[in-house]
Structure formats: structure tokens, C-alpha cells
Amino acid sequence: xxxxxxxxxxxxxxxxxxxxxxxxxxxxxxxxxxxxxxxxxxxxxxxxxxxxxxxxxxxxxxxxxxxxxxxxxxxxxxxxxxxxxxxxxxxxxxxxxxxxxxxxxxxxxxxxxxxxxxxxxxxxxxxxxxxxxxxxxxxxxxxxxxxxxxxxxxxxxxxxxxxxxxxxxxxxxxxxxxxxxxxxxxxxxxxxxxxxxxxxxxxxxxxxxxxxxxxxxxxxxxxxxxxxxxxxxxxxxxxxxxxxxxxxxxxxxxxxxxxxxxxxxxxxxxxxxxxxxxxxxxxxxxxxxxxxxxxxxxxxxxxxxxxxxxxxxxxxxxxxxxxxxxxxxxxxxxxxxxxxxxxxxxxxxxxxxxxxxxxxxxxxxxxxxxxxxxxxxxxxxxxxxxxxxxxxxxxxxxx
Numbered sequence: 260x261x262x263x264x265x266x267x268x269x270x271x272x273x274x275x276x277x278x279x280x281x282x283x284x285x286x287x288x289x290x291x292x293x294x295x296x297x298x299x300x301x302x303x304x305x306x307x308x309x310x311x312x313x314x315x316x317x318x319x320x321x322x323x324x325x326x327x328x329x330x331x332x333x334x335x336x337x338x339x340x341x342x343x344x345x346x347x348x349x350x351x352x353x354x355x356x357x358x359x360x361x362x363x364x365x366x367x368x369x370x371x372x373x374x375x376x377x378x379x380x381x382x383x384x385x386x387x388x389x390x391x392x393x394x395x396x397x398x399x400x401x402x403x404x405x406x407x408x409x410x411x412x413x414x415x416x417x418x419x420x421x422x423x424x425x426x427x428x429x430x431x432x433x434x435x436x437x438x439x440x441x442x443x444x445x446x447x448x449x450x451x452x453x454x455x456x457x458x459x460x461x462x463x464x465x466x467x468x469x470x471x472x473x474x475x476x477x478x479x480x481x482x483x484x485x486x487x488x489x490x491x492x493x494x495x496x497x498x499x500x501x502x503x504x505x506x507x508x509x510x511x512x513x514x515x516x517x518x519x520x521x522x523x524x525x526x527x528x529x530x531x532x533x534x535x536x537x538x539x540x541x542x543x544x545x546x547x548x549x550x551x552x553x554x555x556x557x558x559x560x561x562x563x564x565x566x567x568x569x570x571x572x573x574x575x576x577x578x579x580x581x582x583x584x585x586x587x588x589x590x591x592x593x594x595x596x597x598x599x600x601x602x603x604x605x606x607x608x609x610x611x612x613x614x615x616x617x618x619x620x621x622x623x624x625x626x627x628x629x630x631x632x633x634x635x636x637x638x639x640x641x642x643x644x645x646x647x648x649x650x651x652x653x654x655x656x657x658x
Contacts, residue, residue: 264380265309268336271380275414277306278313285413286316289385289406294318296402297387299368304410305332306383315383329357332384335371339381341404343370343395347388368393370400372407377415385410463493513551513635520545520559520591523552524580527559534567538576545582546589548656554632555656558640559591561625562652566595571649588638588655596649605642629654 272278286304294302301319305312312330314322327333334352335342347353347369358364371386385407470486524545528535548555563578570576579594600608609630633640633654643651 267380268382269308271376271382272306272308275418277315277382277414281315282413282417283316286410289410290316290318293385293387293403293406297370297399299387299389301389302387304383304385307333307336325363329363331356331358331366331369332371332386335373335384336381339373341372341400343400344368345394346392365390367391370395370403372403374407374411376411459493463490466490466493513554515549515551517547518550518552518555519547520555523556524559527556527563530560531563531567534564538567538578541579543581545591548589550636550656558629558632558654561629562593565625566593566597570597584658585655588657590653590655592651592653594646594649594651599648599650600642602644605644608642609640
């Protein structure tokens, strides 16, 4: 059933901007085609509000506005069904209408089809008419129905285009604010890190000097042990501050270039050389991708560093680094035979401060940073649940 509620109809007409700024060129081509198909001198597209009829496109006469009670097409909208009359003067609904009696027109042949939105609201009509009687032809009426659907399509397309443009503007605004927030966060984290690391470095150096002095004086093992733990704690705090700064700084604004991941991997392996000296490496050729070189390097360094850090005490470390193309993206995989990640912890390993093995030192920020970087590149990162012995971390980047 067609919705006839005035408020919904006016709301739909307003959303289409059908009266104030109709898409005249597109609508004009439709009414001209309707007049040609019906072989009549006059055709119009009407919008019926709660009080008026607005002719937004016409053929054979100048568009005008009239009161809704004078509108013939208001009947079509109210009834919600097409109307086709050989002679409107012989129909009781229209015999006294001013467009029939000669006051506003002398319509005889009259055919109108309602314009119904996707929500079932009749907002107006597409109608063709003549001042002399004629028999409505089925093929002409079928064409009129099709053209009425195209009129609604014109309004819908313009509405969706405007909504899309507005959404894009909002997204651009949000993106700009996000970039500003990232810059402020990186600046704040950098300042805090600097302000905290300076006293921590001082404390660490002072403790080291005290330990050296006490060693020379022959201090007992318990005292030296306490100093050693304090020095190690200060070192861990400095490392944690570095990780926090990386998390804030990386994954923000990207400096996108073509990145040869093979070359970047070589640099990472050089850096991690001492940690991987006893490992067996299997390295496939990696692709060249579009991204931020420094940030992608941080991802590889984190994932390979974790493979080295969480090696098994029961077997020599074996690492496979590979790449494959999947659904318009490159997937980089790093597989090892180390301790692995317990199934119960896999859902949270990429969360900030997540720790799955407290026996091994770490901040729990590295994988969260990796997720942030990969997400900023429009990619994904995860862990393969199918690997039982060891783990396989992967990340995907658009090709």
C-alpha cells in the first residue's frame, strides 16, 4: 500500500530537494520522452506537498504552482494507483476540476502514474494529457510506468550522491582531526619520555657507580645483588619508555613510498644478528609494496625479535619468512618453532600491555604497535591458529 501521510511525503520531497532545486535537465528529458511516447502535446512532473502542487518539469506549457485541492494529480497520489482516462470530463472525480472545466485548463485525455519512493511514499506524479479525448493504449501506459520509476531514480541518485559527498567530507574532517591528535600524542609522548628518561638514566648511572665502588670495597653479595636488581629495573623502565614512545609515534602519518621488503628485511636481520646467531633462517623473496619504510621496518623487527625472544629451550630455533599474494594484498608470514602462543591468549596478543609469558621480559606494546602500523597502511595482522608447534604471525598490505 502506498503511504499517503502528508508529513512523510513532505519530508521525502524536502530530502529530494525536489521543489526548491529540482534536477531540471534530467527531468526535462523524461517529460519530453513521455510526451513523445504518448503522442500528446503536454506532459509534466508534479510534486504534491501538503498544500500545493508544483510542476517541476513541463512540456507544452510553462510550469506553475496551484493549490492541492485544484490538482488532478493529487487524486492519483491519494489513491496511490495510476489513472488513465479517455475523457476526464466524464469522470466524477475530475468533471468539476478547474483543469477540466476551463478555469485553469481544458484537459480531456489524462494519464498519470504516481512517483513512489523506495520507502513507499507517493511524492507526486508523471502525467501526460491532451485537450481532446483519446483512448489510452496499454503500451503507452506501461512506458509511462517505467518513466515514472526513472524519475524516482533521478531523485534517489542525486540524494545518495549528496549523502556520499557529505560522508566523504565528514571522513576527511575526522581523518584530519585524527592526524592532529596523533601529532599531539607523539609530541606529548616524546616530551614525557624525554623528561622521564633523563632521571632514569641518572639513576642507572649512579647505581652502577655505587656498585663499582662497593665491589672495590668488598661489599657482601646480598647488597650487590640488590643493586643489580635496581639497575636492571631502571634499564627495563627505559626500554618501556622507548616502547611507549614508539606506540605513540608509529602508525600515525605515513610517508608512503615504494618499499623493497627484501632490502628492509636485510637491515632487520643485521640489527638482530646477535639474537639470531644460532637460528636457522629460511627466507623467501619478499615483494615491493607501497608504504612507510621506517614503520614497516619496525613491524618486521618486532615480529622477528619476538621469534628470537620466545624461542624454545627444547629445540634449535628455526624461522621461515615468506610472502604470498592473497585477494589483492601481499601476506607476509613469519613462522617459528618457538614457545608459541596459547590458544586462550591469541585474541589479546595485539592489545597494548598484553603479556603471555611473564618469564620473559617485555613491555607488551610491540605487537600493539605492529597492529597500529599495519592498520594505518590499510592492512591486517594476525596469528595463524593452525600452527601447533611454535607460531605463525602474518600481516597483509594492499598490493
